[in-house]
Amino acid sequence: MLNLVQMVPLVVFIPAIGAIINLFWGAKLGVKGSGYVASGAAILTFIISVLLYSYLTANHGIAQVVDPLPFFDGWIRIDAVDFAVHIPWQFRVDSLTVVMLLVVTGVGSLIHIYSIGYISHDPKYGLFFAYLNMFLGFMLILVTSNNFLMMFVGWEGVGVMSFLLIGFWWDKKGEIGWQNGNAARKAMILNRIGDFGILMAIFLMFWTFGTVTYYDAGEVANTCFQLEGAGYTLPTECESEGHGEEASGEETEAASVEEGEAEHAETGSAAEEEHATGEEGEAEHGLVLSEEELDNSLFYPSQLGVFAQAERLLNLEDGEEIAWDADGNMRGRDVQLGTWTLDIKTVVTMIVLFLLLGAAGKSAQFPLLVWLPDAMAGPTPVSALMHAATMVTAGVYLLVRSNVLIDGAPEAQFIIAMVGAITALFGGIAAVGQWDIKRVLAFSTISQLGFMVAAIGVGGYVAAIFHLATHAVFKALLFLGSGSVIHGVEHGQHHVHEYGRGHDADDEHHDDEFDPQDMRNMGGLSRRMPVTYITYLMGMLALSGIPIFAGFWSKDEILAHAYERLSTGNTLESLGGIIVLATLLLAAGFTAFYMWRQMEMVFFGKARSKAASHAPESVGWMVIPLLILAIGSIFVGFINVPSGVGLSWLFPLHNFTNFLESSIPSITIEGAGGFIWLLAIVATGLAVGAIFLARSLYGHGKAIVAHDSDALGVDPLWNMGGMTRMLWSAASHRLYLDDLYHAVFLYPYERIGYFLAVVLDWRFFHDYFHNNVIHRGFNAIGTILKNPVDIGLIDGTVNGVGKLINWFSGRTRRIQTGFVRTYAIAILFGVVVVIILMVAPVFMNGS
Amino acid sequence: MTSVGIEAFVALSMILFIIGAMGVLLRRNAIIIFMSVELMLNATNLALAAFSRQWGNLDGQIFTFFIITVAAAEVAVGLALIVAIFRNKQSINVDDLHQMEG
Numbered sequence: 001m002l003n004l005v006q007m008v009p010l011v012v013f014i015p016a017i018g019a020i021i022n023l024f025w026g027a028k029l030g031v032k033g034s035g036y037v038a039s040g041a042a043i044l045t046f047i048i049s050v051l052l053y054s055y056l057t058a059n060h061g062i063a064q065v066v067d068p069l070p071f072f073d074g075w076i077r078i079d080a081v082d083f084a085v086h087i088p089w090q091f092r093v094d095s096l097t098v099v100m101l102l103v104v105t106g107v108g109s110l111i112h113i114y115s116i117g118y119i120s121h122d123p124k125y126g127l128f129f130a131y132l133n134m135f136l137g138f139m140l141i142l143v144t145s146n147n148f149l150m151m152f153v154g155w156e157g158v159g160v161m162s163f164l165l166i167g168f169w170w171d172k173k174g175e176i177g178w179q180n181g182n183a184a185r186k187a188m189i190l191n192r193i194g195d196f197g198i199l200m201a202i203f204l205m206f207w208t209f210g211t212v213t214y215y216d217a218g219e220v221a222n223t224c225f226q227l228e229g230a231g232y233t234l235p236t237e238c239e240s241e242g243h244g245e246e247a248s249g250e251e252t253e254a255a256s257v258e259e260g261e262a263e264h265a266e267t268g269s270a271a272e273e274e275h276a277t278g279e280e281g282e283a284e285h286g287l288v289l290s291e292e293e294l295d296n297s298l299f300y301p302s303q304l305g306v307f308a309q310a311e312r313l314l315n316l317e318d319g320e321e322i323a324w325d326a327d328g329n330m331r332g333r334d335v336q337l338g339t340w341t342l343d344i345k346t347v348v349t350m351i352v353l354f355l356l357l358g359a360a361g362k363s364a365q366f367p368l369l370v371w372l373p374d375a376m377a378g379p380t381p382v383s384a385l386m387h388a389a390t391m392v393t394a395g396v397y398l399l400v401r402s403n404v405l406i407d408g409a410p411e412a413q414f415i416i417a418m419v420g421a422i423t424a425l426f427g428g429i430a431a432v433g434q435w436d437i438k439r440v441l442a443f444s445t446i447s448q449l450g451f452m453v454a455a456i457g458v459g460g461y462v463a464a465i466f467h468l469a470t471h472a473v474f475k476a477l478l479f480l481g482s483g484s485v486i487h488g489v490e491h492g493q494h495h496v497h498e499y500g501r502g503h504d505a506d507d508e509h510h511d512d513e514f515d516p517q518d519m520r521n522m523g524g525l526s527r528r529m530p531v532t533y534i535t536y537l538m539g540m541l542a543l544s545g546i547p548i549f550a551g552f553w554s555k556d557e558i559l560a561h562a563y564e565r566l567s568t569g570n571t572l573e574s575l576g577g578i579i580v581l582a583t584l585l586l587a588a589g590f591t592a593f594y595m596w597r598q599m600e601m602v603f604f605g606k607a608r609s610k611a612a613s614h615a616p617e618s619v620g621w622m623v624i625p626l627l628i629l630a631i632g633s634i635f636v637g638f639i640n641v642p643s644g645v646g647l648s649w650l651f652p653l654h655n656f657t658n659f660l661e662s663s664i665p666s667i668t669i670e671g672a673g674g675f676i677w678l679l680a681i682v683a684t685g686l687a688v689g690a691i692f693l694a695r696s697l698y699g700h701g702k703a704i705v706a707h708d709s710d711a712l713g714v715d716p717l718w719n720m721g722g723m724t725r726m727l728w729s730a731a732s733h734r735l736y737l738d739d740l741y742h743a744v745f746l747y748p749y750e751r752i753g754y755f756l757a758v759v760l761d762w763r764f765f766h767d768y769f770h771n772n773v774i775h776r777g778f779n780a781i782g783t784i785l786k787n788p789v790d791i792g793l794i795d796g797t798v799n800g801v802g803k804l805i806n807w808f809s810g811r812t813r814r815i816q817t818g819f820v821r822t823y824a825i826a827i828l829f830g831v832v833v834v835i836i837l838m839v840a841p842v843f844m845n846g847s
Numbered sequence: 848m849t850s851v852g853i854e855a856f857v858a859l860s861m862i863l864f865i866i867g868a869m870g871v872l873l874r875r876n877a878i879i880i881f882m883s884v885e886l887m888l889n890a891t892n893l894a895l896a897a898f899s900r901q902w903g904n905l906d907g908q909i910f911t912f913f914i915i916t917v918a919a920a921e922v923a924v925g926l927a928l929i930v931a932i933f934r935n936k937q938s939i940n941v942d943d944l945h946q947m948e949g
Contacts, residue, residue, distance in 0.1 A: 818948030820880075820941045824871050 004055040008091045009068035011045045011101065011140045018042075019133035026126020035116030038129035042112040042136055046105035053098045061662030062226065063094030065146050065217035076149070087212060092146035094221065094663035099465055099656075100143035100397055103472045107389045108136050110625035114480050115381040117621030118487060128168065128379065135161035139390055143397060148202045148212040148306070151398070155198065155362065158391045163188045165386065166378040183377035190371040194361015194395075201354035205306050208335050208347050214401065215305040219296055222665040226294045300325045307404040307665075313344040314408040345408060352405050352412035355398060356419065363395030363449045366423045370738050372446055373430075376438040380483030383438060388445045388479050389472035396452040396468050400461045403666040407459075410572055417457025417576040421583035424450030426735060428590030432597065432717070433731025436517045437482045440598050443734075444543065445475055447587055451558055454580045458573075460561030461664050462657045466640050467554035469656075473636050474542035474550055477629035481536035484622050485602060488529050488615035489516040495614040514611065519601040520704050520712040521612060526603040528615045531623050533603050535630035540599055542633040544592035544687045552684070553637035559584060559683055560642070560676050585686060592687040596694035597703075605701045608713075644675035856897030863890035877929050877939040881922075888918050 018041030026034045056062075067073055072089035079086075112132060119125045135158055142154025167184030170177050206212050220226050227233075296304060301312050302325035316322065316333050324331035333344045359365060364372035375387045386392070399406065399416065406413050427447025434440045448471050455464035493514055515521060526533040542549035545556070562584065565577025607613035617623070640656035641647045652658075661667055697716050704713035717728040730736060863886055870883025892911045899907030933939050 816948055818945030820944065821872055828868065828872070 005064040015133040015137035022130035039112040042109040049101035066091040090146035096663040111385040114625040165382040180377040183374035187371040197354040197357025213305040349409040359395030373442040384479030388475040420454030424587040428587040431594040455558040463557040470550035470554040474633040477539035484532040484618040492615035493611035521609040524607040535626040538630040550637035589686040592690035600698035642675040860894035
């Protein structure tokens with residue numbers, strides 16, 4: 001039987017093949033063909049994700065580790081005598097992965113389809129679709145990996161794709177091209193800071209645990225959940241954990257959940273009996289594993305992945321040691337880091353903080369968030385796909401994946417909560433001061449990512465992933481809607497130029513001055529673009545947290561988690577809870593405010609430019625994804641209906657939490673948070689109040705106030721003067737964070753760069769060092785070599801030998817006189833000598 | 848018939864040879880040098896013939912014939928050279944022929 005889970009490598013290979021096709025033959029395929037290939041690849045991955053989801057639900061959410069090919073097993077393998085590094089290229093299919101797969105491929109597919117319409121007028125469409133597919137492949141590597149290093153491959157891959165796509169229009173003429181390139185570089189550089197954190201976390205993990213794997217094959221992440229699901233008696237620690245954080249109030253609902261669980265347990269135990277009769281592997285109810293297989297007791301701790309190892313070490317008493325590996329080595333809490341010996345908790349805290357740094361880079365959290373608004377320089381589908389729905393949520397995914405570590409480091413968790421809360425408020429405030437339609441959404445994304453990180457900071461891992469999923473849907477919708485608006489205004493501008501004044505050579509020039517993304521050039525588009533308007537409204541309501549819409553449920557779950565933290569009795573947790581609660585409520589109010597401000601500026605009132613008054617509705621390719629996402633924005637929140645709202649007859653309660661529990665050990669159903677009416681009413685009241693406030697300020701055609709200081713008009717808040725003007729200016733300057741970075745990092749950097757380049761390199765090295773030291777030194781050495789050495793010594797020797805031979809031969813040649821008699825005498829003497837020599841012995845012997 | 852002793856032949860041969868050698872060394876006329884060389888060759892022939900008779904061995908006499916033959920060839924070549932030199936130089940004075948000096 002073909003195991004469905006074995007299909008998981010395809011989610012990486014299919015987009016890779018799509019990218020290769022588009023990279024090499026994209027231009028030949030034409031914009032439609034190219035788009036079909038890319039979208040087809042995305043939709044295929046979505047289908048595979050759905051199949052994986054069905055596999056997982058049929059098997060109690062027992063995670064599977066998939067080795068794609070034996071070749072990949074030795075991705076990184078170093079077998080030395082005293083240590084071994086073995087990091088295989090492994091895929092992991094568990095509920096968290098599948099949720100991310102569904103979000104990425106689902107939203108990704110729609111955005112691919114939308115792009116066919118959006119990019120059709122751009123000559124680089126082949127490259128664009130290739131990049132989109134490559135991004136999809138890398139993102140899926142990121143979420144399907146089974147170890148931190150493979151995750152890091154995807155992490156860097158999406159970073160590169162982000163860089164390439166932000167700077168996609170780097171070749172635009174003049175200043176705009178430069179700005180696009182700079183935005184791409186900014187994203188890359190700030191992400192490098194985050195990547196440093198990820199790398200440090202990976203190094204620390206490897207040093208501490210000897211592995212970077214999440215969970216090894218055969219290992220079970222959430223033992224209690226799986227034991228419960230299979231109907232085994234629960235160990236005591238599971239019981240205590242289960243009842244520790246019971247939600248307030250709703251006894252009846254909780255009971256119904258318990259009942260459902262009990263039923264589940266019965267079927268599980270039936271399957272267990274079957275298993276006991278000797279059947280191995282898959283029974284009728286899917287995978288059935290024995291108790292030993294579920295509680296990881298078949299493994300030595302050293303054979304486990306990072307999280308299980310960390311859990312065991314964190315649970316040890318001071319000085320206690322447990323058997324660690326097959327060689328009988330023992331291990332306690334101490335971790336040796338060079339000359340320091342650190343407690344495991346300190347090390348885990350460090351790891352979590354480094355991971356937070358990485359997440360802050362990728363997910364645009366507080367200190368590193370400045371790149372995301374600039375990233376809007378890319379094409380709008382890119383902003384929707386990467387900088388709103390998927391890539392920027394990678395940091396949230398990473399933190400949720402590391403939930404075991406975060407639970408072991410409460411101080412780090414508090415910092416996570418603070419970072420998230422600050423980011424949420426920061427984004428909310430800054431969004432009020434933006435003119436660019438996409439920048440408003442960018443700051444909104446930052447704010448919502450802050451919500452997710454804050455949720456992790458208060459232990460709401462499921463709430464974070466839930467908000468990630470709903471946010472992916474409605475923020476993608478908003479971005480695609482804004483893309484539709486920008487597209488419409490651009491077309492309106494072309495229309496005005498073509499029919500208003502005819503073809504001029506100056507047209508191009510005028511196009512550059514007109515900014516189709518500036519909301520001051522819009523207005524009244526609800527009549528020109530009705531579908532875009534309706535869908536945008538849905539997305540806006542979902543984002544603002546109006547009841548029934550998706551954002552309401554997920555935002556409320558985050559707030560509920562923060563609220564529950566107040567009653568845990570732990571000072572740090574309570575403090576984190578109250579800060580997060582207060583900040584997020586405020587941020588939620590800002591969310592509704594800036595979103596309605598945007599609605600008023602873009603869709604209501606009168607058209608403020610000729611382009612806006614001629615803007616056409618977008619083509620079907622763009623509108624259909626908008627409609628699908630709008631429907632999603634309304635209904636996707638029902639995947640995790642909390643107990644206590646009286647919807648249990650319609651939707652299963654805590655469905656999403658149930659599903660995720662198998663891969664997130666730190667949560668239980670009881671801790672999932674019931675519905676808190678008071679909180680929901682306060683949050684909704686804030687949102688509605690903010691909308692009415694925004695309507696009174698911006699509505700009735702007062703969205704933009706004419707003023708001498710700006711030809712395009714000013715914001716009513718600015719026009720009020722005084723304190724409000726100051727606050728609005730701060731918001732419009734992004735709360736001066738960019739300026740701060742410019743003053744603290746960029747300016748000194750430029751000064752140092754100037755010093756190094758002009759003073760040190762040019763003046764010192766080139767002018768002084770080159771001229772005086774190198775040039776003169778070379779000349780001096782050259783002179784020495786030339787005069788005494790070459791001319792004196794070498795020439796002298798050679799010429800001397802020549803002269804000697806010349807002199808000698810001059811003397812010896814005089815022997816040859818040329819006179820015959822001289823030779824005759826010489827011969828005579830020779831003969832005489834020869835005769836004497838011959839005759840002499842005769843005489844000597846004779847005498 | 849009285850026989851003449853070997854000493855007389857050797858003495859005459861020596862005298863002739865010395866006269867020839869002196870002629871080669873002292874005279875400047877190429878023809879005369881040439882004739883002196885002939886004289887030396889014939890002095891040698893005389894000595895060879897005398898010793899041949901003395902020892903009753905015909906080798907010396909045969910050698911004499913060889914020398915006469917070679918001398919005839921030598922005269923032919925030598926005289927041709929002298930004629931060629933005379934044509935070039937209008938002189939057969941050997942002291943004029945010192946182009947080969949070093």
